[in-house]
Amino acid sequence: xxxxxxxxxxxxxxxxxxxxxxxxxxxxxxxxxxxxxxxxxxxxxxxxxxxxxxxxxxxxxxxxxxxxxxxxxxxxxxxxxxxxxxxxxxxxxxxxxxxxxxxxxxxxxxxxxxxxxxxxxxxxxxxxxxxxxxxxxxxxxxxxxxxxxxxxxxxxxxxxxxxxxxxxxxxxxxxxxxxxxxxxxxxxxxxxxxxxxxxxxxxxxxxxxxxxxxxxxxxxxxxxxxxxxxxxxxxxxxxxxxxxxxxxxxxxxxxxxxxxxxxxxxxxxxxxxxxxxxxxxxxxxxxxxxxxxxxxxxxxxxxxxxxxxxxxxxxxxxxxxxxxxxxxxxxxxxxxxxxxxxxxxxxxxxxxxxxxxxxxxxxxxxxxxxxxxxxxxxxxxxxxxxxxxxxxxxxxxxxxxxxxxxxxxxxxxxxxxxxxxxxxxxxxxxxxxxxxxxxxxxxxxxxxxxxxxxxxxxxxx
Numbered sequence: 001x002x003x004x005x006x007x008x009x010x011x012x013x014x015x016x017x018x019x020x021x022x023x024x025x026x027x028x029x030x031x032x033x034x035x036x037x038x039x040x041x042x043x044x045x046x047x048x049x050x051x052x053x054x055x056x057x058x059x060x061x062x063x064x065x066x067x068x069x070x071x072x073x074x075x076x077x078x079x080x081x082x083x084x085x086x087x088x089x090x091x092x093x094x095x096x097x098x099x100x101x102x103x104x105x106x107x108x109x110x111x112x113x114x115x116x117x118x119x120x121x122x123x124x125x126x127x128x129x130x131x132x133x134x135x136x137x138x139x140x141x142x143x144x145x146x147x148x149x150x151x152x153x154x155x156x157x158x159x160x161x162x163x164x165x166x167x168x169x170x171x172x173x174x175x176x177x178x179x180x181x182x183x184x185x186x187x188x189x190x191x192x193x194x195x196x197x198x199x200x201x202x203x204x205x206x207x208x209x210x211x212x213x214x215x216x217x218x219x220x221x222x223x224x225x226x227x228x229x230x231x232x233x234x235x236x237x238x239x240x241x242x243x244x245x246x247x248x249x250x251x252x253x254x255x256x257x258x259x260x261x262x263x264x265x266x267x268x269x270x271x272x273x274x275x276x277x278x279x280x281x282x283x284x285x286x287x288x289x290x291x292x293x294x295x296x297x298x299x300x301x302x303x304x305x306x307x308x309x310x311x312x313x314x315x316x317x318x319x320x321x322x323x324x325x326x327x328x329x330x331x332x333x334x335x336x337x338x339x340x341x342x343x344x345x346x347x348x349x350x351x352x353x354x355x356x357x358x359x360x361x362x363x364x365x366x367x368x369x370x371x372x373x374x375x376x377x378x379x380x381x382x383x384x385x386x387x388x389x390x391x392x393x394x395x396x397x398x399x400x401x402x403x404x405x406x407x408x409x410x411x412x413x414x415x416x417x418x419x420x421x422x423x424x425x426x427x428x429x430x431x432x433x434x435x436x437x438x439x440x441x442x443x444x445x446x447x448x449x450x451x452x453x454x455x456x457x458x459x460x461x
Contacts, residue, residue, distance in 0.1 A: 003108045003206075004174055006043035008159055008339040014043075016344055017332075020380050025412035042378065042430035045449075049129040049336045050429070052446040053103040053209050054225040056251075058218060058286055060258040064093060067219045068101055075210045089210055094446070096404045099258075100228055101220070102446045105131075107207030111177055114153040118142045118181070118200055119169045125156025126336045128176045131209030134200035136188055141166035146185040153178050154200055158338040165189045174338055177205035218285055223251050225446060226376075226407065226427045226453035230326065231255035233402045233425070233457050234372045238263035240321040243364060245269055245298040245357060250279030250291075252326055257288040266290055267320070269313060271297045299356040302363045318366045325361045327354045329375040329382050333452020335429070351381050355389065362394050362460065371397070371458040376451060378428075383454040384414035387424065390458070397458040399423040406447040407455070427453040 009017070021039040022032070030038075057067040068091050075089040094100035120128070124138025134154055144167040146152070155173040162169040179200040188199060202211075212222050231252055236242050236259045244253045247268035257266045268279050268291055276295045283291040296313040303314035330347045332340065358373065365371050373390075375382050387410070390397060402425050410416060410424030432448030 002044050002048065004047040004336075004338060005158075006040070007046040007337055008172070009043075010341070010343060012344040013340065013342065013347055016347065017042075017379070020378075020413065023380070023413035025415075029412055038430050041433040042452075045429045045433040046332075046335055046452070047338045049105060049107075049126075049207055049209075050224075050446075050451065051105055051449040052225075053105060053131060054223060054228065054446070055101040055103065055212075056221045056223045056228050056255060057099045057101055058221065058258065059099045060261055061287060062219060064099065064101070067216070068093065071101065071216055071220050074215045078210060078215070094225075096406060097225075097228060097232065100225065103210065104445075105207050105209045107205075107209075109204075109206060109208060111175075111204045111206050113175050114151055114178055116143050116146070116150060116152045117168070118146070118152045118154050118179075119157050119162050119166070119173060120154060122156055122158055122160055122337075122339050125154070125158070125174065125176050125338070128154060128156070128202060128205060129207050129336045131205070131207075131211050133198045133202050133211055133213065134179060136183065136195045136197055136199040139188055139199045140164045141169045142181070142185050142188065143167060144185065146181055148181055148183050150181045151178065152181055152200060154202070156338060160339065160341060175206065177202055177207075179203055218287065221251065221254070221286070223255075224376075224451050224453070226374075226450050226455070227252060228255065229404060229406065229425070230324070230372060230374050230455055231259055232404060233455055234322055234324055235370060235403075236260045236264070236266075236322060241265045241267070241319065242322045242324070243267045243269070243301075243315075243320040243361075244324045244326070245301070245361060246326055246328055247279055247293070248272060248275030250282040250293075252324060253279055253291055254282050254286050254288055256324065257283070257290045258286065260290065262288050262290045264290055265292060267313075268293045269296045269298045269301060271295065299353070299360055301360050315364055317363045320364050320369065321366055322370045322372075323361045323365045324372050324374075325357055326374045327357055327382070329354070329377040330379060332377045332379060333427070333454075334376055335451045347379070348381065351386070354382060354386055358386070358390055362397065365460045367396075367460055369460050370400070371460060373456045373458070375454050377454070378452040380411060380413045383426065384410050384416055384421075384424065387420070387456050388414045388416055391420075396460050398461065400457045400459050402455060402457050407450075407453070423457075425455040427451065
């Protein structure tokens with residue numbers, strides 16, 4: 001059900017996306033009215049959270065049913081201590097993905113807005129809609145005399161225009177629920193040191209979803225469903241050497257290692273140093289020892305010297321059995337996202353980088369090896385157009401069927417054949433966006449109502 005405004009985009013970006021979703025191939029296939037309807041549904045669903053929380057279970061450490069039972073116990077404790085806990089947590093195994101547990105999200109709920117208001121950044125507001133409490137860094141404004149223990153409404157600054165430290169804000173904002181302040185205003189803003197911790201504990205969120213802060217950190221890993229699907233599509237096997245080219249924060253890296261039963265080697269690269277520590281922390285938390293992490297620019301990961309050298313990057317050509325290129329992208333499939341302030345130039349800036357990474361990926365992959373390319377965006381230029389370019393540029397690559405394939409097929413508009421489109425997997429929430437307040441039956445609801453995402457699988461011959 002739609003309760004929020006459509007995602008706010010710059011006019012040039014909205015026009016660009018409309019031209020993508022109403023391209024000639026799509027119009028010829030479904031007609032103008034249906035294409036326009038899908039585009040409007042996309043803009044609406046992007047500002048709302050998915051209908052299910054997806055948890056990747058660490059079945060390399062314990063059986064799924066044991067993790068499910070422990071998680072139910074932990075969430076029951078959480079609900080007993082919360083005034084929002086009138087509904088018990090339903091935890092359902094995904095019927096086709098052996099390490100996924102799904103929790104339906106209850107919302108939107110009838111929550112009455114209070115007079116005292118805390119304004120948070122759009123990213124923080126999105127996290128609240130997916131079950132998080134409000135952490136102090138996310139707070140941008142609160143009442144002048146707010147004290148710990150005060151009941152407050154939490155509103156998201158959807159366009160990022162509120163001045164940090166303000167006492168009130170009357171610009172574009174969206175109500176996301178009620179909570180209890182955990183700190184005085186002075187402790188949040190009147191300090192020289194960065195403040196951490198929970199600033200507002202949510203007790204009446206608009207969308208009820210469990211908080212996973214500190215809940216079974218080694219057993220239950222929060223991850224979007226399409227991101228879990230990527231690891232299974234890659235199909236890692238024990239003993240292989242696998243490269244994750246853009247690995248931070250390490251969720252997919254750790255999943256790959258777990259699917260290999262921690263036997264073999266998973267090399268994780270990322271060019272941003274402070275993100276590298278997060279990958280190591282996740283690997284350590286999940287008791288995975290097969291992961292090797294390096295701070296390195298993956299566009300330069302191919303060595304010009306074909307002879308083996310030190311174990312780190314750059315690597316000789318054909319060094320890996322499988323390569324995951326979860327590419328940097330415009331991120332326009334992320335949900336909930338009420339506002340994107342990027343310019344069209346920024347949105348379109350990723351294609352050249354993705355192609356440089358793709359070239360390195362193909363060179364680093366052994367013959368007979370598998371390459372998986374994925375993004376969390378909805379544009380043609382970063383998805384199907386990249387696949388058309390790759391197939392033309394690298395005759396050694398052929399598209400492969402994906403398992404599991406629970407998303408839709410690829411989108412028309414890049415000149416790919418129907419057979420090629422069927423081999424692609426595009427998670428398109430706008431195709432099933434018809435909420436009426438009742439959750440769709442599992443797994444249909446969870447499989448359709450996801451973030452926007454794209455996956456392609458290649459074999460190198």
